[in-house]
Amino acid sequence: MLKRTFLNTLMATTILAGAALAETPFDGPTSGPKAAEGKSIVVLAADLKNGGILGVTNGVEEAAKAIGWGVRVLDGAGSIQGRTAAIGQALALQADGIIVNGFDAVEQQAALEGVTAAGIPIVSWHSGPKIGCDAPGGIFANVSTDAMQVSEVAAKWALEDGGDNVGVVIFTDSTYQIAIDKADRIKETIEAGGGKVLEYVDTPIADTSTRMGPLTTNLLQKYGADWTHALAINDLYFDFMGPSLASAGIKGDGAPLAGSAGDGSEAAFQRIRSAQYQAITVAEPLNLQGWQLVDELNRAIQGEACSGYITAPALVTKEGLANSGDSNAFDPDSPYRAAYSAIWGK
Numbered sequence: 001m002l003k004r005t006f007l008n009t010l011m012a013t014t015i016l017a018g019a020a021l022a023e024t025p026f027d028g029p030t031s032g033p034k035a036a037e038g039k040s041i042v043v044l045a046a047d048l049k050n051g052g053i054l055g056v057t058n059g060v061e062e063a064a065k066a067i068g069w070g071v072r073v074l075d076g077a078g079s080i081q082g083r084t085a086a087i088g089q090a091l092a093l094q095a096d097g098i099i100v101n102g103f104d105a106v107e108q109q110a111a112l113e114g115v116t117a118a119g120i121p122i123v124s125w126h127s128g129p130k131i132g133c134d135a136p137g138g139i140f141a142n143v144s145t146d147a148m149q150v151s152e153v154a155a156k157w158a159l160e161d162g163g164d165n166v167g168v169v170i171f172t173d174s175t176y177q178i179a180i181d182k183a184d185r186i187k188e189t190i191e192a193g194g195g196k197v198l199e200y201v202d203t204p205i206a207d208t209s210t211r212m213g214p215l216t217t218n219l220l221q222k223y224g225a226d227w228t229h230a231l232a233i234n235d236l237y238f239d240f241m242g243p244s245l246a247s248a249g250i251k252g253d254g255a256p257l258a259g260s261a262g263d264g265s266e267a268a269f270q271r272i273r274s275a276q277y278q279a280i281t282v283a284e285p286l287n288l289q290g291w292q293l294v295d296e297l298n299r300a301i302q303g304e305a306c307s308g309y310i311t312a313p314a315l316v317t318k319e320g321l322a323n324s325g326d327s328n329a330f331d332p333d334s335p336y337r338a339a340y341s342a343i344w345g346k
Contacts, residue, residue: 026334028292029307035344036301039097040070041294042090046102047078047206050236051265052286053102055329056125059290060099066337067294067344069096078206080107087111091118097297100124104176105137112137121300123293129178133306140300143289145313147262150282151182151233153315154261155189157280158229161257166195169219169256171232173205182233182261190231198223208240216244227256235260235268235281242277252276264316269328273321283316283330291340298344 064071076083105127116138124142135142168190172183187197203211238258253275264283271278314330
């Protein structure tokens with residue numbers, strides 16, 4: 001019963017990775033303001049070592065070129081102080097618009113108040129739990145997939161994969177409210193489906209390179225074979241788990257199987273494709289979202305309404321990737337570039 005319910009939910013709410021490459025219509029906006037001319041924008045990246053943030057940044061740069069804008073990328077390098085400094089630098093550059101890329105607006109509330117006071121429009125990617133128009137912190141639009149849907153898909157995959165003996169460790173980062181919300185939804189879904197949450201681990205995304213190795217070793221010693229699945233709110237956690245699993249004699253496709261509720265980084269795709277210490281990710285169309293951010297910022301600059309568009313995620317599996325060529329990103333084969341360019345008059 002669980003398997004049938006899961007598959008019905010999946011088909012209704014996500015795109016299977018194998019089908020993601022089939023050409024589909026663009027389901028985003030079809031009208032909006034023409035391009036504002038001669039604008040210069042700044043991307044405030046939380047940490048460009050994060051594959052999701054990097055993918056969105058690449059999409060923004062591609063879209064900015066298409067619309068005819070200058071773009072400057074400032075890297076917060078994974079620290080609160082670095083992000084605060086980047087906001088100050090963006091103000092000094094007198095940007096026409098700012099994109100908050102991958103950090104919680106609440107964390108930088110005071111600094112962002114300076115941006116809104118200066119009359120500079122802000123759009124964001126993953127800046128908080130409210131998706132879409134009029135997000136908190138003076139943000140015109142917060143671009144994301146439905147984070148709760150993403151969390152449910154990852155959790156239900158683990159339930160289906162593990163049958164009656166699912167033992168899950170959840171990795172999250174309480175620095176971000178959205179990360180807490182996603183992890184909570186994973187926990188609720190696992191427990192509602194009869195699975196067991198062995199541990200709920202709060203460890204900063206920025207420190208995964210140093211923390212995940214020892215954490216993994218400790219969790220293996222603590223739970224042994226009871227630990228069947230590792231679920232995280234971001235692929236970055238699994239960038240650094242593999243060596244500890246290998247040292248424990250666990251093969252790349254052995255338990256605990258890793259699944260991520262976002263974002264679909266290139267490294268995650270490579271691990272999934274080669275069955276090396278990650279089984280699935282619930283990926284976002286990062287490049288498309290970069291184009292959406294530029295479109296939303298164009299609307300904000302010209303005093304137009306937010307589009308309200310919310311992109312759909314994809315469950316990425318090894319089986320799906322076998323039919324997807326060599327691509328290591330979820331980039332839907334829909335004419336979104338042409339659609340946005342037409343809106344902008346380009």
